[in-house]
Every structure is written in C-alpha cells, then in structure tokens.
Amino acid sequence: MIRLLALLILISVACRWIFGKWPWEYLQSKPTRQLALSxxxxxxxxxxxxxxxxIREAHRRMTAMIHPDRGGTNAAMQELNAARDLLLDDLPHEPPERPE
Structure with missing residues (x-):
C-alpha cells in the first residue's frame, strides 16, 4: 500500500514537472478556453x-457605453476588445469577398 502511494506521488510530481500541471488539473469539467469564450x-x-x-455590432454598442472618453476605464475597454478578438478568432474563417 505504501509503495502504491509513493508511486502515485512520484507520478504526480513527474507530471507536474514535465507538463506543468498536476494530473487532477486535467480532470476539470470545463476547459479554460470554453470558459473564456462563455x-x-x-x-x-x-x-x-x-x-x-x-459580434462587431455588440462590440460597437458596448464601446459607446464604456469608452474612456465617456467615463469608462481603459481596463474595461481592453477587456471588451479582448472579448471581441477571442470570439472573432473562434469563428470559422470565411473566404474573402472578391470584387467584381
């Protein structure tokens, strides 16, 4: 029993050292990216x-409310821009429109 416990501890420490995460961190119910997207x-x-x-219309609407020139903060504006960029990056890429 003690050998099994020592082996589990050794495997856990090796996982942390090699991958940068404890083994139980891989068992989280919701991945970090999905949480950030929501x-x-x-x-x-x-x-x-x-x-x-x-997404762009919602960003414009929110920008009008929290822009620093209208009493908002730079931090809130940066968070809003990051949210827009994250959501736009998550969408499948559409081919660019060709001018006729």
Missing part, C-alpha cells in the same frame, strides 16, 4: 451562434 459572450451579450456581424 465569459466573452456574456460580456458582449451575444449567444453562441453569433456571427461576425453580430
């Missing part, structure tokens, strides 16, 4: 099915 959607007030246009 927080970004909540901040902008858009749903999971929102497209590029809806």
């Amino acid at each position: 927080e970004a959607r909540q901040l902008l007030g858009v749903g999971p099915e929102a497209g590029r246009r809806e």
Whole structure:
C-alpha cells in the first residue's frame, strides 16, 4: 500500500514537472478556453451562434457605453476588445469577398 502511494506521488510530481500541471488539473469539467469564450459572450451579450456581424455590432454598442472618453476605464475597454478578438478568432474563417 505504501509503495502504491509513493508511486502515485512520484507520478504526480513527474507530471507536474514535465507538463506543468498536476494530473487532477486535467480532470476539470470545463476547459479554460470554453470558459473564456462563455465569459466573452456574456460580456458582449451575444449567444453562441453569433456571427461576425453580430459580434462587431455588440462590440460597437458596448464601446459607446464604456469608452474612456465617456467615463469608462481603459481596463474595461481592453477587456471588451479582448472579448471581441477571442470570439472573432473562434469563428470559422470565411473566404474573402472578391470584387467584381
């Protein structure tokens, strides 16, 4: 029993040293990226099915309210920009439109 416990401790420490995470951190119910995406959607007030246009419109609407020139803070504006960028990066890339 003591050997098994020592082996588990050794494996845990090796995992932490090699991968930078404890083994139980891999068992989290919600991955970090998914959590960040849901927080970004909540901040902008858009749903999971929102497209590029809806995300940009929500960003403009929120920018008008929290811009530093209107009494908001730089930190809030940076958080809003990061949320927009994260959501836009998560969307599948559309081919650019060709001019006719």
